[in-house]
Amino acid sequence: xxxxxxxxxxxxxxxxxxxxxxxxxxxxxxxxxxxxxxxxxxxxxxxxxxxxxxxxxxxxxxxxxxxxxxxxxxxxxxxxxxxxxxxxxxxxxxxxxxxxxxxxxxxxxxxxxxxxxxxxxxxxxxxxxxxxxxxxxxxxxxxxxxxxxxxxxxxxxxxxxxxxxxxxxxxxxxxxxxxxxxxxxxxxxxxxxxxxxxxxxxxxxxxxxxxxxxxxxxxxxxxxxxxxxxxxxxxxxxxxxxxxxxxxxxxxxxxxxxxxxxxxxxxxxxxxxxxxxxxxxxxxxxxxxxxxxxxxxxxxxxxxxxxxxxxx
Amino acid sequence: xxxxxxxxxxxxxxxxxxxxxxxxxxxxxxxxxxxxxxxxxxxxxxxxxxxxxxxxxxxxxxxxxxxxxxxxxxxxxxxxxxxxx
Numbered sequence: 001x002x003x004x005x006x007x008x009x010x011x012x013x014x015x016x017x018x019x020x021x022x023x024x025x026x027x028x029x030x031x032x033x034x035x036x037x038x039x040x041x042x043x044x045x046x047x048x049x050x051x052x053x054x055x056x057x058x059x060x061x062x063x064x065x066x067x068x069x070x071x072x073x074x075x076x077x078x079x080x081x082x083x084x085x086x087x088x089x090x091x092x093x094x095x096x097x098x099x100x101x102x103x104x105x106x107x108x109x110x111x112x113x114x115x116x117x118x119x120x121x122x123x124x125x126x127x128x129x130x131x132x133x134x135x136x137x138x139x140x141x142x143x144x145x146x147x148x149x150x151x152x153x154x155x156x157x158x159x160x161x162x163x164x165x166x167x168x169x170x171x172x173x174x175x176x177x178x179x180x181x182x183x184x185x186x187x188x189x190x191x192x193x194x195x196x197x198x199x200x201x202x203x204x205x206x207x208x209x210x211x212x213x214x215x216x217x218x219x220x221x222x223x224x225x226x227x228x229x230x231x232x233x234x235x236x237x238x239x240x241x242x243x244x245x246x247x248x249x250x251x252x253x254x255x256x257x258x259x260x261x262x263x264x265x266x267x268x269x270x271x272x273x274x275x276x277x278x279x280x281x282x283x284x285x286x287x288x289x290x291x292x293x294x295x296x297x298x299x300x301x302x303x304x305x306x307x308x309x310x311x312x
Numbered sequence: 313x314x315x316x317x318x319x320x321x322x323x324x325x326x327x328x329x330x331x332x333x334x335x336x337x338x339x340x341x342x343x344x345x346x347x348x349x350x351x352x353x354x355x356x357x358x359x360x361x362x363x364x365x366x367x368x369x370x371x372x373x374x375x376x377x378x379x380x381x382x383x384x385x386x387x388x389x390x391x392x393x394x395x396x397x
Contacts, residue, residue: 271326
């Protein structure tokens, strides 16, 4: 049973009542959502995700519900929590959706330490996965959406979830919707209108937010890992042709560590995994402007591999 | 040396110090000298002798200075202990 197969009223009853446990990639998340305005967006964002039938064990409980605003008690706010603990409040109930999504991000980043997690978008094709680390404003989300719209398999907009197995680094998918901000929303509406959530969320702390939806296939394959083939640090720059500037492995390692959310917590396993990842993938700084040219350049580069980095 | 986990990366060495939890990236010379300390003991003269045997260096290269600099770096990072100053 998927979220989309539940009727709106049945979904609301679960979300507003005991909660709805979902498989999100390697995670089991129990959602509790008691903000009426966020129910319909939730149904679209998670339409293809499977409901967990046996909900006794979950990794995290992520909730959003209306309550008195902590700053202005006379006003209602949407309060997001992780395992019952306060995480965030938004005074605009209509923005409960991005608040819930960011709370879920925080939950994964701060709890899932059985993985090495890097703040990065990940998209894969038949040749392997492209890991695109970068902070807000780097263009990684827009680039990931464009690659996914072009047929790539969406793994994540937010985290490269890396198995710290001792042999070869593999990434796990967690193909939630891509959070796009401001001008990127219109860009992706033009490129792939059918993949965009119809409504947008203005007046968030990050400006206006819109969502690019995962495909049904992305979600159906959410338990299939991929081998990373390429690391690119995207830098959107107006007017720039697609330009891949190689990084040496030491600089790549340092940059990956800086983008990791839990490298220091994993100790030796983190060092081993990160070193293996950087050792198996060529790394580049990637400047680009035009998305079509950027996607073609990345597809070509992953397909070709690099000396010593061919597909296995 | 059991306290150190070592991973090779592009001729550099990535060292995880199990005692401190710190990660260090050593340049090729420092990584080489760290290996010599494990093999050749804790005296600078022994390490330098071994380095001279293992490496074919141009005569203009002051191997002693390179090894000393690497040893100082390793000492500062608390990765080695030397028996002579």
